[in-house]
Amino acid sequence: MKHIKIYFILVTVALCFACNKVLDIDAGKYIILEEDYYKTEEQLNAALRGAYATLADGSLFGNNLLGRMGLEADEGYESYSSDLNTVGDYNVYATDSKILGYYRVFYRGINRANLLLESVDDPTITITAKERNHIKGQALFLRGYFHFMLANKFGGVPLMLKATRSDAVKTEDLQKPRTALKDVYAAVLNDLKSAVDLLKPMSEVNTGTQASKSAAWAMLARVSLYMAGQPLNDASKYAEAAEWAKKVKDANYHALNPSYEKVFVNYATDVMDPKESIFEVDFYGNGTGIYASTGGMVGRNNGIAYPLDSSNVGYGIGAIRSTSYLYNLYTTGDTRRDWAIAPYYYTGTPRVKTNWTAQQTTFARYSGKFRRESEILLPKSSASTPQNYPLMRYSDVLLMYAEALNEMPGGDKVLALEQINVVRRRAIPVGSPDRELTVTDYTGLKDAIIEERARELCFEGLRKNDLVRWGIFTSSMQSLNNQVPIGTSSYIISARAYYGNAKPRDVVWPIPTYEMTVNRLLTQNVGW
Numbered sequence: 001m002k003h004i005k006i007y008f009i010l011v012t013v014a015l016c017f018a019c020n021k022v023l024d025i026d027a028g029k030y031i032i033l034e035e036d037y038y039k040t041e042e043q044l045n046a047a048l049r050g051a052y053a054t055l056a057d058g059s060l061f062g063n064n065l066l067g068r069m070g071l072e073a074d075e076g077y078e079s080y081s082s083d084l085n086t087v088g089d090y091n092v093y094a095t096d097s098k099i100l101g102y103y104r105v106f107y108r109g110i111n112r113a114n115l116l117l118e119s120v121d122d123p124t125i126t127i128t129a130k131e132r133n134h135i136k137g138q139a140l141f142l143r144g145y146f147h148f149m150l151a152n153k154f155g156g157v158p159l160m161l162k163a164t165r166s167d168a169v170k171t172e173d174l175q176k177p178r179t180a181l182k183d184v185y186a187a188v189l190n191d192l193k194s195a196v197d198l199l200k201p202m203s204e205v206n207t208g209t210q211a212s213k214s215a216a217w218a219m220l221a222r223v224s225l226y227m228a229g230q231p232l233n234d235a236s237k238y239a240e241a242a243e244w245a246k247k248v249k250d251a252n253y254h255a256l257n258p259s260y261e262k263v264f265v266n267y268a269t270d271v272m273d274p275k276e277s278i279f280e281v282d283f284y285g286n287g288t289g290i291y292a293s294t295g296g297m298v299g300r301n302n303g304i305a306y307p308l309d310s311s312n313v314g315y316g317i318g319a320i321r322s323t324s325y326l327y328n329l330y331t332t333g334d335t336r337r338d339w340a341i342a343p344y345y346y347t348g349t350p351r352v353k354t355n356w357t358a359q360q361t362t363f364a365r366y367s368g369k370f371r372r373e374s375e376i377l378l379p380k381s382s383a384s385t386p387q388n389y390p391l392m393r394y395s396d397v398l399l400m401y402a403e404a405l406n407e408m409p410g411g412d413k414v415l416a417l418e419q420i421n422v423v424r425r426r427a428i429p430v431g432s433p434d435r436e437l438t439v440t441d442y443t444g445l446k447d448a449i450i451e452e453r454a455r456e457l458c459f460e461g462l463r464k465n466d467l468v469r470w471g472i473f474t475s476s477m478q479s480l481n482n483q484v485p486i487g488t489s490s491y492i493i494s495a496r497a498y499y500g501n502a503k504p505r506d507v508v509w510p511i512p513t514y515e516m517t518v519n520r521l522l523t524q525n526v527g528w
Contacts, residue, residue: 037119041127044135047116051142052209052282054109056296059101061281061389065461066301067320067367069098070498070506073464074476075326075454076367079494080319087509089494090477090501094510094528102153103512106146107160113143114163130200137198141211141219144191147184148223152465155231155508155525156181177521182234185227192220203253208277209388214251215279218392220244221400228407229469231507235407242404242411245397254278254394256426261339267388268299268374279392287381295384299370302459304342306372307351308382314372315382321491324483326458327362329451331434336427340458342368361485363495367459395423395456399449406445413440420445420452427455468507477502503527 038044056062065071067078068088078088085091087098116139119125120132127135143161150157158176179187196216199205205212224241227234248254257263257276266273270284283298285291305318322341330337342365344355356365370387377386402419405411421436428435437448453466467473481499485492505527516522 037122038116039119039122039125041125041131044116044120044125044127044132047112047119048135048138051109051112051116051139054105054112054142054146055281055391056283057105059098059105061298061391062283062296063301064098064101066297066389067459068301069102071461071464072320072459073467073473074323074480075458075463076320076322077480077495077498078319079321079491080317081490083319084494084497089497090499090503090506091497092501092506092509094513094516094524096512099509100512100514102509103150103515106150109146110143110160111164113139113146114160117143118163133198134200137195137200137216138211140191140195141199141216144188144195144223145219147191148188148219148226151181151184151188152226152468153509154511156184158519158522159184159187161187174519175521176519178523182227182232185223185232188223189220192216192223196220201251201253202274202278203251206274207272208274208280208390208392209272209282211279212274214248214254215392217244217247217251218278218397218400221248221397221404222392225400225403226465226469228404230471238404238408238411242401242408245401245404248278248394248397249401254397256394256422258426260336260427263390263393264339264369264371265374267390268371268386269376270386270388276394277388277390277392278394278397279390281389281391283384283388284386285384286377286379286386287384288379295381295386296389297384298387298389299372299375299385300382302367303370303372304345304366304368306346309351311351312378312380313346313351314375314380314385316372318366320367320459321495322362322365322367322458323480323495324362325480326454327365329455331428331432333429333432333434334427334455335429336455338368340367340369340455342366342371361487361492363485364489364491369459390460393457393460395426396453396462398423399453399456402445403449406442406449413442413445416445417448420448423452423456473507474502474504477506 038047058064068083070078070087070090083089087096117136120136120139156178159179196213199211199213199216202212202214221241221244224237224244228237228241253275255275257273263273263276283296284294287295299314300316301319303316306313306316308315327341344353345366347354372380372385375386398419402416405416406413417437417440424435439445439448450470454463467476477499484495484499508525510528511522511524
């Protein structure tokens with residue numbers, strides 16, 4: 001029998017995915033198996049939990065990706081002293097620990113998915129065909145998504161489609177050259193397309209914490225748009241993006257939550273909203289007892305600053321502040337503005353909620369989407385929160401559909417406009433002259449999409465990649481640098497550093513120095 005490696009992740013993942021979230025499991029089982037092969041359905045599901053756990057890691061959405069890695073671009077900036085002179089303020093080095101963590105944890109997740117894929121078809125495992133297919137589909141989805149998240153930050157990366165086993169690894173086995181970006185994306189598309197045929201529909205999955213056909217279709221649309229934009233500029237992918245986004249619509253299951261605010265309150269209160277939230281990262285508990293390691297930092301990092309005290313408001317570091325550019329994008333009456341950008345802050349002793357005045361710069365305001373005040377689980381932990389984090393929402397699918405229709409040859413521009421207006425109607429009151437746009441020319445629609453994605457999806461970790469694929473990252477960052485107000489406040493100094501440090505080379509991150517010492521076939525990105 002092959003050697004079996006067992007990683008004891010005490011309670012962490014087992015409980016994180018309880019309560020009809022990723023998988024229904026026995027909370028008393030505390031291990032994730034990462035072995036040469038799996039022999040039971042229970043072991044397959046344990047391995048699947050291990051693959052999902054990648055997303056909740058502190059190097060990813062469990063901490064660092066929540067406002068600490070410069071992904072907000074023109075919509076907001078990091079103002080957190082602990083991250084000065086790091087990727088968080090575009091003072092980037094190949095030795096940055098957060099970049100290394102990102103790289104290594106996603107590859108660890110890829111290996112977990114590969115280990116599962118190499119066992120799931122074993123005919124000796126007693127399992128129904130439907131459940132076997134769904135497990136396999138989820139593993140393919142995750143492997144594709146993990147490769148995608150590496151490629152859109154580093155460019156071409158080593159493509160890993162076979163598992164690596166630590167007890168069998170030789171030095172030469174670690175030498176893997178970078179795969180061309182277009183080939184990495186082609187492999188991602190292949191994994192996601194294969195997953196579509198195996199996954200259950202969202203109407204059966206009924207949660208955004210588990211991959212579904214809708215999640216795979218939506219991610220195929222996103223990957224296609226990235227391939228259509230810079231640096232690949234494969235314009236043929238716009239039509240494919242439109243096709244995949246349309247499949248999500250044609251499922252006749254998804255719809256926008258009538259309340260924009262409620263979308264994010266649901267994340268804070270563990271209410272599943274699969275019609276709107278197609279794929280999300282799962283966190284659970286209040287950091288106490290058996291839930292000590294199942295939470296994340298959504299709202300703690302990327303919410304409103306609040307000091308550590310005995311109240312139940314919830315500790316927050318306030319790492320992300322907005323920009324005047326984002327604030328001014330919203331029309332009067334757009335309900336998204338004062339939810340996405342908090343109109344108040346806390347001050348005094350004891351702390352009281354104080355509204356920002358019109359005279360105070362909008363560069364000072366905190367991201368308000370993920371509010372710890374919304375949490376209902378008490379007591380509130382200073383180290384972790386139970387809030388889930390969105391990776392794909394239905395409004396994103398509608399805006400991707402609009403973009404693809406506008407860009408593809410012969411695309412229906414009236415239909416593209418309608419997708420934008422569906423998103424706007426939720427947020428802007430009936431009777432407002434700005435509720436619906438009327439532009440149907442290519443340039444007008446393109447500008448509308450660029451702005452609408454900021455209004456709707458700000459602080460969800462997508463903006464930098466959007467600016468990069470549109471080819472306007474550098475110019476947008478330079479423009480914001482010119483808008484930073486004069487002053488000596490710490491947040492102004494942070495904003496000036498964030499936008500002043502950004503350079504054309506920052507469209508990608510450097511390959512981590514540590515990885516280049518281990519894998520001598522790696523080459524560094526241009527400019528690094």
